[in-house]
């Protein structure tokens with residue numbers, strides 16, 4: 001990789017392939033993988049990541065919203081795409097672009113059914129989302145018989161899969177709760193399958209679920225964060241490779257004297273001679289203001305440079321008093337050594353939030369190393 005000359009997010013497709021193979025190695029031979037590429041592929045580049053994963057052999061893609069699925073179709077992705085959170089206003093584009101909706105309530109079921117009928121569809125694939133305890137989206141147990149009555153008396157839609165989502169698959173202290181979720185999913189999905197004249201496939205594990213509940217793999221697993229290099233567990237993360245590296249450059253260096261202040265609100269007061277570097281990345285790019293005033297840091301020439309003063313919209317200033325560096329030098333915000341997980345933990349956040357927040361104005365550079 002040549003040196004960064006501006007702020008850029010590097011997407012390493014070799015790391016993605018490594019993570020895919022690692023997660024695949026945890027699956028039974030018959031279990032398929034659904035790659036979760038919502039939120040621009042967890043902030044990376046949904047199209048590039050999906051093209052690579054399609055080549056690697058993932059069976060299915062999942063996005064959160066219909067427009068994310070449209071973007072993949074526009075880029076030529078042919079694999080089936082599950083839309084986890086469709087809204088009635090998206091039904092038209094969903095059918096037009098062959099996207100497969102998650103149906104999570106009786107109202108959605110009836111709404112999508114009448115839409116599919118109006119569009120002269122037969123056996124349009126839908127996925128039944130079961131609420132087993134996350135209490136976010138999904139049918140509750142007592143709605144299943146009503147749903148089945150509706151489904152079995154028509155031919156416009158067909159249940160391709162039944163799925164649920166775990167609330168705390170990464171947390172060993174919640175094992176009992178998770179096992180209860182899995183049991184409920186098993187019971188409800190059995191009920192549905194025995195009422196249908198065909199057999200939908202089943203899935204309920206996310207990345208941490210793959211690691212912690214291998215007995216619940218069913219036909220397919222849905223992995224997001226693991227593909228991008230984070231495992232919600234030290235030993236797993238150590239075996240994965242972060243896909244995204246966020247780099248920037250030093251725009252300007254300032255030599256500050258005692259009594260000077262740095263940045264908005266004069267938040268940093270210089271006590272002893274301080275050398276600062278101004279970087280072209282700010283809170284509009286996804287670097288939260290919470291990282292300011294010494295909380296977060298970047299890496300310059302292998303040394304940690306704390307973010308000082310308040311994070312501005314388009315810039316941050318970092319303390320480089322003890323770092324040999326000059327204007328134009330490359331800066332690493334996060335990557336393989338100082339990771340998005342390390343940085344996000346400084347503000348009690350998680351890598352999911354930091355990597356998905358990286359703004360679309362930052363150039364994506366795709367490579368393999």
Ligand SMILES: *Cc1c(COP(=O)(O)O)cnc(C)c1O
Nearest residue numbers: 036165206207222223224225226
């Ligand atoms: C985001 C999401 C996933 C992926 O979870 P990871 O922890 O990133 O693997 C799986 N299933 C559903 C329903 C999701 O919303």
